Amino acid sequence: MRLSSYFLPTLKETPNEAKIASHRLMLRAGMIKQSAVGIYSWLPLGHRVLQKIIQIVREEQNKAGAQELLMPTIQSAELWHESGRYDDYGKEMLRITDRHKRELLYGPTNEELITDIFRSSVRSYRDLPLNLYHIQWKFRDEIRPRFGVMRGREFLMKDAYSFDLTKEDSDKAYQNMFVAYLRTFARMGLRAIPMRADPGAIGGNQSLSHEFHVLAETGESDVFYDKAFDSVSLEDMANADLEMANKLQSLYAAAEEEHDPDNMPIDSDDVQSGKGIEVGHIFQFGTKYSEPMGATVTTPDGDQVPVEMGSYGIGVSRLVGAIIEANHDDKGIIWPESVAPFKVVIINMRTNDEGCTGVCDDLYAQLDDAGVEVLYDDRDERAGVKFADAELIGIPWQVVIGPRGVKEGIVELRSRSGGEPENLAPADLLSRLIG
RNA sequence: CGGGGCGUAGCGCAGCCUGGUAGCGCAACUGGUUUGGGACCAGUAGGUCGGAGGUUCGAAUCCUCUCGCCCCGACCA
Structure with a gap:
């Protein structure tokens, strides 16, 4: 992509509505534009990052055996009356009336819809286990949206739903997703700490539930965790398996609501505290929806039983902000290569x-041909402007080419994350960046 | 919803207290000089001062209402 023709409206000054780093940088880097409180347009650069994150989430879900589908944003109120949540959900749910005065709503979540899809087609235990997910926009009319895409009203979420015959099978599905979550976040360069959680309004009862928190100063939750987490590397999480999942679940970690300083299973000297950004939440809810909505299957014995369910959310759009919170300096964003808009x-x-x-x-053409995502700053601007923009938008590698170096047959390679610039012959540069 | 604050050119702001018909920096456009860290000179263009009503000879400025946005709190993925 040639920058001279790319829509990248960067800002030298910070718009006064942005108070935290990720929001400020997303606006300055021309990634988003606010449309209304908590509602954003994603401009080309931001959109690319969002797509990168979506793709990682999708790959890990597929790898874990979940199947992608797509449910609508607008739902009929009928199903929500059936589950009893239409009245329970409160003002956070955006309610809409169509021309026939029928009640609709912009979905804040999709348990009802997925349960309806399930019950209309699945009849037998032989069709289980099943895990269906989609990546779709949600709307929750938050009391106070803030921090840009970190707490928007409209947000992109991956939500998966598992269906199993027994509680034991449901536990397996849960652990399977737990592992997928560790891997997913690690691939984005995030060490997300799983914390015991309250299943909240969506779940219910005392079953399994974990929130995944990324540590960052600007996190909204106070979190407490065993310092043993510090010795778990990104690498460990990226290669997580059931054993790792078990190990992590045995360590103490809890957000404020679940944390009781007077009643902890470990010595208080071993507990670290900090701020966390919740990027994922998984929980089982048993038959909370399957029972009232009649989502039953026939068992091997011929009985009809409500299916055991779990749901697994990832805040996809929130992750963009969370990754920036965890990766920036005073000059701008420092994208991990896996989610960078350009390499x-x-x-x-x-x-x-x-x-x-x-x-x-030449280099541009060769990198492009090799499938490397390359942005080419061919603008007629001064060096300082180009460096400043490259640093602001956080591209992992900068190739600096000037007349001086060209005469000597060298180009300069710089890493956004630091270290000394290297002088290389163009051919060596290509082999470094390709593959 | 309670408390606080802000809406003046694309962005950042001054002017408001003490009414007299709008200004600065950056960005944009034209020409020239520059060119390895957000250039310089000259010129051009751009605003019904968020909106409505009121007071006044006269309102960005005073009063009332309203819309939008930000921050703190309760609440929440």
């Missing part, structure tokens, strides 16, 4: 120098 930016120092531009054009 590399070519900075042409002198667009009116034939030799320089020739080398840039």
Whole structure:
């Protein structure tokens, strides 16, 4: 992509509505534009990052055996009357009336819809286990949206729903997702700490539930966790298995609501406290929806039993903010390569120098042909402007090409995350960046 | 919903207290000089001062209502 024709409205100054780093940087980097309180348009750069995150989530869900489908954003109130939640959900649910005066709502979550899909087609224990998910926009009319996409009213969420015959099978499904979550967040460069949680309004009873928190100063939750978590590396989480899941679940970790300083299973000296951003929440809810909504299957014995369910959410749009909170400096964003909008930016120092531009054009074409996501800053701007923008939007690798180096047959490679610049021959640069 | 604050050019702000018909920086546009860290000179364009009503000879400025946005709190993925 040539920057001269790319829609990237970066800002030198910070819009006064943004108070935290991720919000500020997303606006300055031209990733989003607010449309109304807690509702955003995603501009090309932001959209690319969102797509990267979606793809990682999707791959890990598929790998874990979940199947993707897509349910609508607008739902009929009927199903919600059936589950009893239409009245329970309160003002957070955006209610809409259509031209026939029928009650509709913009879905804040999808348990009812998925249960309806399930019950209309699944009859036998032979069709289980089943795990269905979608990645779709949700709307919750928050009392106070804030922090940009971190607490928006409209947000993109991955929600998966498991269906099993027995509680034991449901536990397996839960553990399977637990592992997938550790891997998913680790692939984005995030060490997400699983914490015991209250299943809340959606779940119920005392069954399994964990929230996944990314540690960041601007997190909204106070969290407490065993310092043993500090020795669990990103690598460990990226390669997590059931054993790792068990190990982590045996460690103490809880957000404020669940934390009782006077009654902890471990020594208080071993407890760290901090701020967390909740990026995922998984829980079982047994037959809370299957029973009232008649989602039953026939057992091997010929009985009709309500199916055991669980649901598994990831705040996809929130993750964009969370990743920035965890990866930035005073110059801008520092994207982990896995979610970066582009892998590399070519900075042409002198667009009116034939030799320089020739080398840039060549490298750009070769990287592009090799499938490397490359942004080419071919704008007629000064060096400082280009460096500043490259740093602001956080592209992991910068290739700096100027007339001086070109004469000597070298180009410069810089990493956004630090370290000394390297001088390389163009061919060596290509082999470094390709693959 | 309670408390606090802000809406003046695309962005950041001054002017408001003490009414006299709008200004600064950046960005944009034109020309020139520049060119390895957000250039310089000259020029151009851009605002019914969030909206409505009122007071006044006269309102960005005073009064009333209203809409939008930000922060703190309760609440929540």
